[in-house]
Amino acid sequence: MNLVLRLAAAAVVLAPIQGAIAQETAPVVAEQAYSGPVVYRAEVITEYPHDATAFTQGLLWHEGALFESTGRVGQSVIRKLDLETGEAVLEMAIPPSQFGEGLAEWNGELISLTWRDGAIHRWDADTLEPLATRDGYPLDGWGLTTSGEGLVHSDGSATLRVLDPESYDVLRSIEVTMNGRPLRRLNELEMIDGLVYANIWETSYIVAIDPADGRVERLIDLTDLVASVPVFGRDAVLNGIAWDAEQRRLFVTGKLWPKLYQIALVETDAQVR
Ligand SMILES: [Ca+2]
Numbered sequence: 301m302n303l304v305l306r307l308a309a310a311a312v313v314l315a316p317i318q319g320a321i322a323q324e325t326a327p328v329v330a331e332q333a334y335s336g337p338v339v340y341r342a343e344v345i346t347e348y349p350h351d352a353t354a355f356t357q358g359l360l361w362h363e364g365a366l367f368e369s370t371g372r373v374g375q376s377v378i379r380k381l382d383l384e385t386g387e388a389v390l391e392m393a394i395p396p397s398q399f400g401e402g403l404a405e406w407n408g409e410l411i412s413l414t415w416r417d418g419a420i421h422r423w424d425a426d427t428l429e430p431l432a433t434r435d436g437y438p439l440d441g442w443g444l445t446t447s448g449e450g451l452v453h454s455d456g457s458a459t460l461r462v463l464d465p466e467s468y469d470v471l472r473s474i475e476v477t478m479n480g481r482p483l484r485r486l487n488e489l490e491m492i493d494g495l496v497y498a499n500i501w502e503t504s505y506i507v508a509i510d511p512a513d514g515r516v517e518r519l520i521d522l523t524d525l526v527a528s529v530p531v532f533g534r535d536a537v538l539n540g541i542a543w544d545a546e547q548r549r550l551f552v553t554g555k556l557w558p559k560l561y562q563i564a565l566v567e568t569d570a571q572v573r
Contacts, residue, residue, distance in 0.1 A: 336479045337507065337519040339570035342552075342563040344525065349386030350553050350560040352531075358403025358412065358444060358488060359540035359553060362425055365389070366542060366551070366560075369403035369412050376400030378412055378423055386560065392428040394421060402444030402488060404451055406465045411451065413441025420468060437468060443489035445496065447511060452496055454489055458482035460496065460509070476509050478516035479572060483507065490541035492550070499539050506541060506552070519572055520565060522552070529557055 350356075355376075358369035366381040376399060379391040394400050394412065401413040409431060410423040418438070422431040439461075443454040450471055451463040460474040476483045476498075485501040495508040495517060504526040508518035526538050536556040543550055553560040 334571050336572040337516045339568050339572060340518060340520045340565040341568055342520060342522050342525050342561075343566050344561050345564055346562045348383055348560045348562070350557050351386055351388075352556055352558040355535070355555045356488075356540040356553055356557070357401045357555075359542040359551065360403055360405055360445070360490070361542045361544040361549075361551070362405045362410075367403060367405070367410060367425075368540070369400050371400045371415065371555075373397065373399050376414075378403065378410060378421075378428055380428060383560075390428045392423065392430065395419070401441040402454070404444040404446045404489075406446055406451065411444065411465070413437075413444050413453070415441055417441075434468060442501075443487050443498065445489035445491045447491050447496070449511075452489055452491065452511065454486040454498065456485055456487065456501065458484045458486065460486060460489075460498075460511070460514070462511075474509070474511055474514045476507075476514045476516065478507065478519070483516060488539045488541055490543050492543045492545075497541050497543075499541060501539070502534075502537050504538055506538075518565075521568075521570070522563075525552075525561065525563070526554070529554065529559060531557055 379388040398417040399415040440455040540553040
């Protein structure tokens with residue numbers, strides 16, 4: 301086992317995240333001084349309804365409302381949600397042949413990715429009217445958020461890319477590492493207080509990455525929350541992070557989850573090895 305969460309005296313193996321760690325790298329010796337991420341657990345503050353048919357790919361908070369993008373061919377939409385009811389206030393479909401992915405806001409426009417269709421769509425954030433589409437984007441689209449530099453894009457690998465928000469040119473790449481090892485499967489993203497938070501696909505973990513050097517500074521263990529969600533099937537994974545910067549509220553949900561949660565992060569003594 302190359303990744304162990306040491307919680308008090310007990311050692312707990314974080315098996316689900318091991319697939320995200322590149323296998324070619326050597327395990328870190330457990331006796332070394334700890335330099336890994338600070339581990340947090342999540343405390344649920346409030347739970348809200350969420351459309352259990354929504355294959356959530358992108359989630360963000362903008363001007364007092366929640367916005368979501370969903371995936372699956374023929375079912376992919378961009379929607380503005382009422383937080384209290386989970387109902388869509390506005391909804392627009394992306395072309396039915398395309399598989400929707402991540403969502404970000406930039407200067408009053410929403411920008412949405414597609415998985416392997418090469419299309420990046422722009423939408424008016426007030427009306428969700430489609431504004432423009434760029435075809436031919438060469439990479440997988442997974443997650444998207446914004447930083448002061450531009451867009452931050454994930455493609456399921458351990459590499460984040462900062463994109464020019466107009467041309468989508470890659471301005472720079474960020475190689476993400478945890479304890480010195482590449483961390484793959486970076487999925488839905490959210491910029492919070494200078495760190496890029498990322499869902500790790502098919503795990504119960506969110507990490508917070510320093511965009512300057514790619515180092516994982518925080519690991520949020522949502523195992524208990526995920527276990528409490530009444531969902532079935534391997535696709536119904538934790539995915540979706542939104543940050544209300546004004547009220548400092550952190551929201552998470554998952555694909556096909558019937559609930560969306562406002563959570564608080566509680567620091568623990570656990571360590572990731
Ligand atoms: Ca997000």
